Amino acid sequence: MKPLKATRENLRRHNRQLLLRAVYTGLANNRAALALETGLAKPTVSDLIGELISDGLLTEGGLGESTESGGKRPTLIKFVPEARQVIGVSLDNGRAFGVLCNLAGQVAAQHYAELESAQGNAVETLLTDVINGLVAQLDAPLLCIGVGVPGVVDAGSGIITDSPPLGWRHWPLSERLSARYDVPVYTGNSAELTALAQYAFGLNGDDHTRSLVTVLVTNSVEVGITLGGITCHQGGDISGLFSTVGENRLDMLLGWPAVQRRAAELRRQLPGSTLPENGLTYMHVHYSAVNGDPAAQQLGEELSTYLAQIMGWIIGLLRPDHVSLAGPIVNLGDDFLRRVVEKTESMLWPEVVRPVVFSLAYSGNLSAIGAAALALHRELDIL
Amino acid sequence: MSAMREINIITNNPYEVFQRDVIAGAQETAAQREFRVNVIQVSEPPRHAKDLPLNWESLAGALIIANVLPNELLHTLHEHGLPLSLISHQVPGTAIPGVMPNNRQGIAMLMQHLVIACGCAKPVFIQGHMQQNDGIQREMAFRQEAMRYNLNIPPDYYLPGEFIPALAAESMAHFLQTNREFDCVLASDYLMAEAAMRAIQAAGWRVPEDVAVVGFGDGPEAAQAGLTTVAADVVELGRRGARQLIGQIDGLRIRGLTLLSTELAERSTTRRK
Structure with a gap:
């Protein structure tokens, strides 16, 4: 029975992401249009939109235009970027640099600490000190955390395969941080995340x-x-x-x-x-x-x-x-x-x-912003 | 019902513009989180913790504004487990966290505005207090940006100001008497920039036609004087500092600095080319 439950949950999660992305990108802004654009059944859309509204990620506001055939004007649905916050931290260039972003990637606070040649457990302690610095500044519930690491990273499992500058080898970073903060944690290579940040948030x-x-x-x-x-x-x-x-x-x-x-x-x-x-x-x-x-x-x-x-x-x-x-x-x-x-x-x-x-x-915090973008992408499938 | 917890804000002068705004922000956050705030004015830096008029019974933590307490004393308080947060200050060799404006970003914005947007090439820099973190960081950032734009700034173009407007005005007046060529002034804070502007105008120069003037930070005085600044929200600095302190009181171990972003507020003391 367990795999069936997991599949249902996955499907529900996938459909939620589908609807959220459709609203976030402006593809559709009411229930009927969302059903049309995503191909989901109207009752499913209504059910999931209700859930997303109750979670605070979407809100109803105003009425749209009625269709050419007339009829009731649809209730507009909007994305709420302030509903949750995301933390992105990069561990490169000799420091742990973190950003606290809303769901649209806008930075609300930054926090950093020097790594001072720390290795192994000491790096993880510093990393959590920096994450804590941003947790103290939260304005909304924390959705997830992204971490950028120099070296070889297994982004799927969140295990740092080898990071000589940090002294991490086969380090299950995502699992350890997730257990500590009780939110999903995603990891990636610093340069990949820098590229992702540039791609997601513009290149001049x-x-x-x-x-x-x-x-x-x-x-x-x-x-x-x-x-x-x-x-x-x-x-x-x-x-x-x-x-x-x-x-x-x-x-x-x-x-x-x-x-x-x-x-x-x-x-x-x-x-x-x-x-x-x-x-x-x-x-x-x-x-x-x-x-x-x-x-x-x-x-x-x-x-x-x-x-x-x-x-x-x-x-x-x-x-x-x-x-x-x-x-x-x-x-x-x-x-x-x-x-x-x-x-x-x-x-x-x-x-x-x-x-x-x-x-x-030129921006010195691209890798941290990329870490936040990765976390947002993996958690909500937006950006 | 448990007694309301108390945080102390320690400052040299709660009535100065910067300190007043930090305290206002911290009080706002503390009230939201149901903490009582006690502002303590320290005129002479105490050497020992016992010299501080703190109510240790109810004290949950302390917010320290700038370098009002000696580093050794801060070190001792931290080692004894008292949650501390520093506003615009750092203590080398300790893990005491702090909150600061992003000095490097702010100075870079001002220099980009002066050099690229306004076409200035001969800046004068008015220093802050060189024992304070903000003063040191802003001058370092100015020197780095000067190199970026390949500007050779002679040593006598760095004027003492110590974050005291009267001293900044005096230094500016003295510099004007040397008849050295310059086309803009960047002051380490906006109150000094405003004072320097008055000195420049009193000597018969026009702002911004002859000389552009900018300063770090922003406030009603800058807006009233039409001064171009980078806005570093000082009330927000207080809010963020209080959040950091309360986070520690609630059990978060925090190390490092929370940085506040800056934003260019372009007004009439600069003119684009």
Whole structure:
């Protein structure tokens, strides 16, 4: 009997999502139109809409136009974005950064804590400290939680297969957090979630993108792929790949600790550099390079070469509409991106590269917003 | 019926604009959650917990505004398990949580507005209190944004203000006497920006025709002066701080900072090119 019950529940859940999505996307705004658009029987629609209204996710408000044949004007049904809230947290770039969103993805609060090289259980404790910081700010019941993690993530089971920066291996994160907060918890790779956030919430007015690849460079190097709105899990952490140009692993060339080490080497080799010894940021590299500092210019050249190799493989294999660079490295600016594109063109046929739109994703919380988007998508099938 | 729980708000001056608004927000949230609020004014930073006039019997937790208490004392209170939340302050090496405006985002918005929208290239920066987190973070953000736009800002273009409008006006007047070239002023808070604007106008300059002026934060004074700002809702800062504190009192372990977003309020002290 158990499987039958599960199937009925699944069907009911599926139909609820179907109706909710139809109202959310504006496909239909009354019971009759919902039955027509979804193909569900009118009594089923009425029953489920009643349930969604009682849950606060939908509300009735005003009357629509009557049909051409006349008759009673239908009661309009609206989506209530404030009915629930969702938490999205990303664990990359050395910190746990969380956002509290409503069901339309609007951010109500942000909370973060530095990871300070924490590993294993200590990371999970910090993660829950940050989630708690957002739980304290809830304005509505918590619907679900999404978490973005660097490394290999089994998004289906919510198990972190391997995340070297966090010291997690076969870590059942979703199960552990779900038991703690009593809500569904969804996990994904940080770069994939960054791509999802860009896809779900806009790419600087580029409305024609159907396929987007995001290259996220932090302490590691990761790739997120979204094709036609569907996040593909062929991406993820590519830090361990060997760069034939730099003759090293990608994270040993592009990861922030490696960039800092290389900057220090170049400063020693090229005296008079204005790159600071302490507190170096990508913004310093950008500023010094623009002002003719040879060490900063050399560093920018090397980084653009390594990135061009990654871009070359991505474009050669996937032919995406749009490639976006994300992470603090974007502070190297538009000139740096142009250099990456030039070098990519020199590796492939320029005709192959030119149709691709390249952009810098400046927002620092995209991965957390993507985690919230993932949770919303998985829980309500909206966005 | 159980006694109403009490939270303390500790401040150096409950009548200053910033502190007054934080307290108002915190009181609103506390009332909703059925907490009594006791505002404690501390003129001289106490060295020991016993020097604080706290009612330990009924005290559930404390909201501390800016750097009114020494870090060592905050550390001690936290170690003794008293729930604490810091408003616009951080204590290095402890896990005491806090609530702050997003200083980096706000300064980035102001700089983008000045440089990209208004075409300014020679900014003067009026510093906040450089022992306070907001003052430090806003200047760091200004320096980062200056690099983004490749602006070389000489050291004497950083004027002392310490979040005191009179000092900001004095520093601005002194800078004007040096006849150094500049085309905009960004102040670490809006009250200093307004004071600097008065000094600029008193010296015969026109705002925004000759000099654009902007400040961090927003309030009725800024709106009345037509000052372009980034709005960081200080009442909301108090509300969020109280929620964070009450969350801890109710058993949530919280570490890190809650950030409040900022929004550009474009008014008549800047003009788009």
